[in-house]
Amino acid sequence: MGxxxxxxxxxxxxxxxxxxxxxxxxxxxxxxxARNHMKKMNLGDLCFFYHSGIKEPAIVGIVTIxxxxxxxxxxxxxxxxxxxxxxxxxxxVTLKAIKMEPSLENLPLIKQSRLSVMPVTESEWxxxxxxxxxx
DNA sequence: GCCAACGTTGGC
DNA sequence: GCCAACGTTGGC
Numbered sequence: 208m209g210x211x212x213x214x215x216x217x218x219x220x221x222x223x224x225x226x227x228x229x230x231x232x233x234x235x236x237x238x239x240x241a242r243n244h245m246k247k248m249n250l251g252d253l254c255f256f257y258h259s260g261i262k263e264p265a266i267v268g269i270v271t272i273x274x275x276x277x278x279x280x281x282x283x284x285x286x287x288x289x290x291x292x293x294x295x296x297x298x299x300v301t302l303k304a305i306k307m308e309p310s311l312e313n314l315p316l317i318k319q320s321r322l323s324v325m326p327v328t329e330s331e332w333x334x335x336x337x338x339x340x341x342x
Numbered sequence: 343g344c345c346a347a348c349g350t351t352g353g354c
Numbered sequence: 355g356c357c358a359a360c361g362t363t364g365g366c
Contacts, residue, residue, distance in 0.1 A: 238349075239349090240349090319347090319348090320347075320348095321347065321348060321349080
C-alpha cells in the first residue's frame, strides 16, 4: 500500500474544511511531477495532510484514497484523486521537528520544498506517525 | 514582505 | 533545443 504526503494552504483548503466535508476531490494540482504521483495512487493508500504557507507548517492529519486519478474534462493534462478523512494526528508534526530528525532528511518536503504531492517511504511514514502520536 | 528554488514559457 | 525572463510556491 502506498504512502504519500499532500500539501495544502489552510487559506485554500484546511484540515478543518476536510473534517467538515469528509471527502474531497484533490484538484488544482498544476505540476507534472505532483500529478504523476497522483496517478500512481491506489485505493486505500494513505496520505499525510500537510499545512503549508503558515507560521508553523506541519502535518496535521491523514486521509485515504477512495477514488483513483481522473483527468479534468476541461484540462485533461491534469486531474484529481478523491480523498476521505482518516484521522487527526494527536500532535501536529511540525516542519521544524521533521528537519531535526536525521532519518527524514530524504523526504522531498526537505529537498524539494515546492513539490505538493510526494511519496513517503514506509519507514518515513512510521517515523512521522510515531512523532504525531506523542508530544 | 522578502527571497530562494524551481517550473514554465517563448523567442531565437 | 537552448536559455533568459517570468511566475509561483513556500519557508522564514
